[in-house]
Amino acid sequence: MKLDLSLTVNGEAVSARIEPRMHLVDFLREVLDLTGSHAGCEHGVCGACSILVNGQMVRGCLMLAVQAEGAEVWTVEGLTETGAIAALQEAFVARNALQCGFCTPGMLVAAATLLKANPTPTREEIREGISGNYCRCTGYHAIIDAIEQAARA
Numbered sequence: 001m002k003l004d005l006s007l008t009v010n011g012e013a014v015s016a017r018i019e020p021r022m023h024l025v026d027f028l029r030e031v032l033d034l035t036g037s038h039a040g041c042e043h044g045v046c047g048a049c050s051i052l053v054n055g056q057m058v059r060g061c062l063m064l065a066v067q068a069e070g071a072e073v074w075t076v077e078g079l080t081e082t083g084a085i086a087a088l089q090e091a092f093v094a095r096n097a098l099q100c101g102f103c104t105p106g107m108l109v110a111a112a113t114l115l116k117a118n119p120t121p122t123r124e125e126i127r128e129g130i131s132g133n134y135c136r137c138t139g140y141h142a143i144i145d146a147i148e149q150a151a152r153a
Contacts, residue, residue, distance in 0.1 A: 010078025025060030047133030050106035076105035097146035099137035
């Protein structure tokens, strides 16, 4: 049995028939071909699947797509197209805050969420704001530097 799903993704209305047990990150990746959100641990631990649903950051691997019925969803692709994360992207490049890039989309969504709520966070607040997003390559120092730089921009 498939279910109808209608929602807004990155400012555009979308509809599809999907399996009821499909996770939101899989819907975004497989149905809409928005592959910026990564399916990492699939247990809500790593943060690679971080997206915004009705303005709140959620783990796309923990939310069923049908739970997003009627919602407004923003992915890293949408935040990039609108320029919402341009300062963060520039700071990540300038501070060499990305290496393999797997965690970067989720990290950018987490950082954007933090800066929207707190435009001038301390380094400790930045650490806490991204604490649900794992990076195995950078050691976090460059990421924290980049977010701090973007906050000052």
